[in-house]
Amino acid sequence: MIVGVPKEIKNNESRVGMTPAGVFELVKNNHTVYVQSGAGEGSGFFNQDYQRAGATILDTIGQVYAMSDMIVKVKEPIAQEYHLIKKGQIIFTYFHFASSEALTKAMINSKAICIAYETVEDEDGSLPLLTPMSEVAGRMAIQQGAKFLEKPVKGRGVLLGGVPGVAPGRVLILGAGTVGIQAAKMAAGLGAQVTIMDVNMKKLRMVNDIMPSHVVTEFSNEFNIRKHIQTHDLIIGGVLLKGAKAPNLITRDMLKDMRPGTVIVDVAVDQGGCVETTKPTTHEDPVYIVDDVVHYCVANMPGAVPYTSTVALTNVTLPYVLKLANLGWRSACKMDKSLSMGLNIVEGEVIYKEIAEAFQLEEPVFA
DSSP states (O other), X not given: OEEEEOOOOSTTOOOOSOOHHHHHHHHHTTOEEEEETTTTGGXXXXXXXXXXXXXXXXXXXXXXXXXXXXXXOSSOOOHHHHTTOOTTOEEEEOOOGGGOHHHHHHHHHHTOXXXXXXXXXXXXXXXXXXXXXXXXXXXXXXXXXXXXXXXGXXXXXXXXXXXXXXXXXXXXXXXXXXXXXXXXXXXXXXXXXXXXXXXXXXHHHHHHHHSOTTEEEEEOOHHHHHHHTTTOSEEEEOOOOTTSOOOOOBOGGGGGGSOTTOEEEEGGGGGTOSBTTOOOBOSSSOEEEETTEEEEOBTTGGGGSHHHHHHHHHHHHHXXXXXXHHHOHHHHHHHOHHHHTTEEEETTEEOOHHHHHHTTOOOOOOO
């Protein structure tokens, strides 16, 4: 199979779909790999690195799309890429369709095979291709939140870890999944007081067992959320409904109950956000303020640490890329139930229930 790795063109997205090590494995399996010139530079991988691994370097993104049977990316295609996608071409990337009707319609019209990293699902319900980026985003949420709590950027002026004689900052984390756990680890490591909320008692028991005593758990409901937002300095939105739009756990009217300079980091922005006032931002212009509350809603947070993110992503995507390349998408998905869960749109038909429901589309039965 011919596999193409284009340069990401989303704002400040420096990750790349595959490392040279991944290219090497594909070439070893007798596949051809085309990499767009400069695609890996933001992650610290250069053209000569890919060439040594066996890739052919192409000058333009158009050439990569035109000559490839499968495109391996990081982020969803943006408008400038829609016309490059061919009928029957496999696009393997993060899509997050439920947050964008325009993207969904464009991929339906392309009649491509859209396999989404974020819905590939193991038998235990875990999401192996989402996990590493959620780990990065969860840790970064505290790093960024701590920065924007500083007064020069309109935060409350609170040091999360405090100092002797001054109480540490308070962090509220919505969701005890991968993002929430990683955020709690980072916040606890800084010395902050952490409250983590979820509706899943098994997850809360696990958090209670593994976290230090200054990380406390509480069942998530509107009453408890309204109570805690009044006293916490940094709020992390880490709620995920697989393949579906995130629920609004914090509504616009709740902002008035927060203290001026409170910071919200909504990691769920890729799925529409779990805060009603969330709107996607970029690394270039990451925050905005609503009712004196600072909102950090960067839709590609791991893109700020591209080397770490690219290596972590290739570690988990490569086995699936090899299956798709070796067997073709139909056989690979029949043999691997986890991979088949990644099929979102196939040759113009939406086959993933949550996406069909998000936009009131007919959900066809795929066989």
